[in-house]
Amino acid sequence: MQVTYRFKLYPSSAQSTRLSEWQSKIRSLLNVCLADRIDTYHDSFKQGEFCNLRSKGVATPLTCSVNKSASKGEFWKEDNPPHRRGNKNKNGHIKLTGKPRQSCPPFNPRRSSFEIHSSFSTNWRQTKPWYEDVSSDVLQQALRHQDKAFNNFFSGRAKFPRFKKTRDIGIEFKPGTVKIQGNRIKFPKLGWMKFAKSRNIGDNWEIRTVTITLDIEDWYVSVLLRDRTIPDYCPKVEDELNTIIGCDVGIKKIAAFSTSETIPNPNISKKLERRLRIRQKRLSRKKKGSNNWKKAGKVVAKVHRDIRRRRQDFQWKLGKKIASMADVISFEALNIQGMKRRCKPKLCPETGRYLRNNQKAKSQLNKAISDAAWYSLRQKTKHQAAKLGNWVIEVNPRGSSQECHQCGYVSPKNRDKEKFVCENCSHHEDADTQAGCVLAQRGKEKLGIDTLRVVSPKVTTKSESTDSPKRKLSPTLVSESGNPNKIKYIQLELLDFKEWETR
Numbered sequence: 001m002q003v004t005y006r007f008k009l010y011p012s013s014a015q016s017t018r019l020s021e022w023q024s025k026i027r028s029l030l031n032v033c034l035a036d037r038i039d040t041y042h043d044s045f046k047q048g049e050f051c052n053l054r055s056k057g058v059a060t061p062l063t064c065s066v067n068k069s070a071s072k073g074e075f076w077k078e079d080n081p082p083h084r085r086g087n088k089n090k091n092g093h094i095k096l097t098g099k100p101r102q103s104c105p106p107f108n109p110r111r112s113s114f115e116i117h118s119s120f121s122t123n124w125r126q127t128k129p130w131y132e133d134v135s136s137d138v139l140q141q142a143l144r145h146q147d148k149a150f151n152n153f154f155s156g157r158a159k160f161p162r163f164k165k166t167r168d169i170g171i172e173f174k175p176g177t178v179k180i181q182g183n184r185i186k187f188p189k190l191g192w193m194k195f196a197k198s199r200n201i202g203d204n205w206e207i208r209t210v211t212i213t214l215d216i217e218d219w220y221v222s223v224l225l226r227d228r229t230i231p232d233y234c235p236k237v238e239d240e241l242n243t244i245i246g247c248d249v250g251i252k253k254i255a256a257f258s259t260s261e262t263i264p265n266p267n268i269s270k271k272l273e274r275r276l277r278i279r280q281k282r283l284s285r286k287k288k289g290s291n292n293w294k295k296a297g298k299v300v301a302k303v304h305r306d307i308r309r310r311r312q313d314f315q316w317k318l319g320k321k322i323a324s325m326a327d328v329i330s331f332e333a334l335n336i337q338g339m340k341r342r343c344k345p346k347l348c349p350e351t352g353r354y355l356r357n358n359q360k361a362k363s364q365l366n367k368a369i370s371d372a373a374w375y376s377l378r379q380k381t382k383h384q385a386a387k388l389g390n391w392v393i394e395v396n397p398r399g400s401s402q403e404c405h406q407c408g409y410v411s412p413k414n415r416d417k418e419k420f421v422c423e424n425c426s427h428h429e430d431a432d433t434q435a436g437c438v439l440a441q442r443g444k445e446k447l448g449i450d451t452l453r454v455v456s457p458k459v460t461t462k463s464e465s466t467d468s469p470k471r472k473l474s475p476t477l478v479s480e481s482g483n484p485n486k487i488k489y490i491q492l493e494l495l496d497f498k499e500w501e502t503r
């Protein structure tokens with residue numbers, strides 16, 4: 001099993017300066033390589049008779065770019081049989097004796113984009129003496145991540161890689177290069193540093209990649225740990241699933257369950273809205289680029305961090321609670337991006353001017369949607385559920401607040417704000433609880449397990465309603481159908497009658 005722990009790091013002031021310098025150096029290498037990738041790509045379309053537009057190299061088979069996504073660095077590599085992938089053990093050590101494995105692919109002298117840039121980083125370090133200070137592993141790891149970012153982009157999983165800012169750079173060390181002793185940690189070239197050991201690391205845990213990141217002014221270290229003897233969390237098999245609940249997310253109530261339990265929205269960003277506004281105003285009065293401006297910027301960033309941390313704390317706790325409520329948790333698959341989309345502009349056909357389209361009101365709603373952060377709540381619930389072996393599923397949310405879970409009748413008239421009254425079978429309930437029940441039922445249908453029990457509040461059905469003591473008072477009520485509007489009317493009538501009697 002693998003886990004990541006994040007600790008606060010306490011470098012000395014000299015180490016802290018060096019870390020900032022490292023970040024800056026990694027950033028410049030990464031951005032040069034990213035620019036190279038972009039340029040090479042464009043050159044491949046418009047180069048015409050040139051191989052490289054800048055150097056105006058003429059296209060010949062010898063100088064023509066080998067790789068269409070990288071032009072800096074060495075394109076060809078020499079064959080070094082012992083270092084080939086097939087000739088390495090499981091531990092990565094080179095096998096010095098014995099034949100190479102059959103699965104070993106034939107040697108390809110062409111370098112991949114990552115390998116070209118990796119060789120470029122070696123040259124870069126040699127020509128720039130101030131790079132001596134930086135560990136070459138760290139540069140390689142950064143380039144490896146950039147290569148991964150490109151692969152993710154081309155396979156449609158991510159957006160195009162962006163040019164980085166110094167503060168966004170994480171310093172990643174390769175597995176086996178970092179040592180931990182008590183509350184001290186040793187990095188190559190940087191030496192020992194103290195860290196806040198907020199959680200215990202078992203003796204058997206093997207330290208994998210270690211990453212140092214900057215959060216405003218504070219340094220943090222993420223340690224990836226692995227223990228092969230501990231198995232991963234395994235989800236429950238279908239036979240073990242007994243209960244299912246539906247979770248309806250919203251603005252006023254961040255979560256409403258089919259069990260009739262509701263969680264109010266803590267409105268975290270609203271609580272700190274005033275503080276944020278004041279500090280942003282202070283920042284706006286400072287001269288851009290000045291030291292005071294930078295200081296004020298950090299103060300604003302800290303408010304944002306405070307909001308983020310409060311929200312995360314709330315969501316982790318709530319996620320854990322939701323995850324342990326039932327064996328299966330059914331969420332609605334909301335299109336949050338679509339919900340936050342801008343209103344269409346309204347054009348007046350006569351004057352050609354733009355009319356009001358209610359975007360102002362919508363932007364407030366968008367703010368509330370962003371603050372609620374339903375997606376990250378779902379992700380955290382998934383994480384916690386995985387630990388317990390429980391399932392988290394997503395179902396189609398269409399019409400979930402208008403459908404009656406008793407009879408399946410769908411109508412927008414069923415719902416009146418927070419009340420839900422079915423027009424068909426007169427079933428009435430809190431609208432959010434009712435939506436949770438619908439989601440739970442949809443989840444049950446999606447999974448196709450008949451033995452699943454939907455955890456819902458005890459519903460008053462017609463047969464039960466006749467037994468309830470309240471309704472026994474009036475014989476007319478028993479004979480009436482369960483339409484609550486009518487019941488109200490009759491009760492009023494009875495009251496009038498009583499009053500009339502006493503007179």
Ligand SMILES: [Zn+2]
Pocket residue numbers: 404405406407408409422423424425426427
């Ligand atoms: Zn109904």
